[in-house]
Amino acid sequence: DAKTTQPPSMDCAEGRAANLPCNHSTISGNEYVYWYRQIHSQGPQYIIHGLKNNETNEMASLIITEDRKSSTLILPHATLRDTAVYYCIVNQGGKLIFGQGTELSVKP
Amino acid sequence: GAVVSQHPSWVICKSGTSVKIECRSLDFQATTMFWYRQFPKQSLMLMATSNEGSKATYEQGVEKDKFLINHASLTLSTLTVTSAHPEDSSFYICSASGGTGSWYTGELFFGEGSRLTVL
Numbered sequence: 552d553a554k555t556t557q558p559p560s561m562d563c564a565e566g567r568a569a570n571l572p573c574n575h576s577t578i579s580g581n582e583y584v585y586w587y588r589q590i591h592s593q594g595p596q597y598i599i600h601g602l603k604n605n606e607t608n609e610m611a612s613l614i615i616t617e618d619r620k621s622s623t624l625i626l627p628h629a630t631l632r633d634t635a636v637y638y639c640i641v642n643q644g645g646k647l648i649f650g651q652g653t654e655l656s657v658k659p
Numbered sequence: 660g661a662v663v664s665q666h667p668s669w670v671i672c673k674s675g676t677s678v679k680i681e682c683r684s685l686d687f688q689a690t691t692m693f694w695y696r697q698f699p700k701q702s703l704m705l706m707a708t709s710n711e712g713s714k715a716t717y718e719q720g721v722e723k724d725k726f727l728i729n730h731a732s733l734t735l736s737t738l739t740v741t742s743a744h745p746e747d748s749s750f751y752i753c754s755a756s757g758g759t760g761s762w763y764t765g766e767l768f769f770g771e772g773s774r775l776t777v778l
Contacts, residue, residue, distance in 0.1 A: 585767070595703070
């Protein structure tokens with residue numbers, strides 16, 4: 552079973568930051584948190600991953616709470632092309648078990 | 660970044676026939692590949708873990724005789740849906756671990772997916 556829970560849907564205005572929350576209260580100490588997104592009828596696209604420290608790359612930032620029980624993916628300036636289903640996933644012994652994800656709609 | 664390619668992108672077949680889907684890692688060696696299926700408006704469901712040179716490990720509820728997986732080389736894994744029926748119609752997606760560092764800490768790259776329609 553997936554170890555993550557996410558809101559089913561969110562809206563964001565174009566150009567604004569999109570903050571996508573994820574709860575993973577049962578995460579183990581050595582399990583990484585991964586974020587992927589899936590645009591309709593395509594394979595999932597890697598966004599970012601982390602263990603304890605906050606991470607940033609050209610796509611997004613990942614903020615992980617100190618107790619590691621939750622995290623937030625931040626898309627700093629959302630565009631219409633960021634409309635997708637975003638999955639927060641805990642790497643469970645080498646397997647990525649997907650939850651239901653958050654359907655993000657970026658609106659003009 | 661690393662590329663994982665699937666073929667075919669879509670396939671239509673008659674009920675009772677078998678269909679093979681290929682998953683290739685194009686610029687890295689993948690000792691482990693994963694196969695998922697996805698029904699419309701649902702999340703990805705892990706079907707099996709494929710390790711090069713050994714038998715695949717199937718998730719609970721997935722019929723190993725129905726979904727044959729072969730991982731004969733470090734760059735190729737195949738999924739064969741045997742005696743396909745309309746309920747097997749789905750989006751099948753493979754993934755492979757990157758070549759640098761421990762897979763547990765690195766990226767997992769996904770293919771573009773293969774849409775199977777069984778008539």
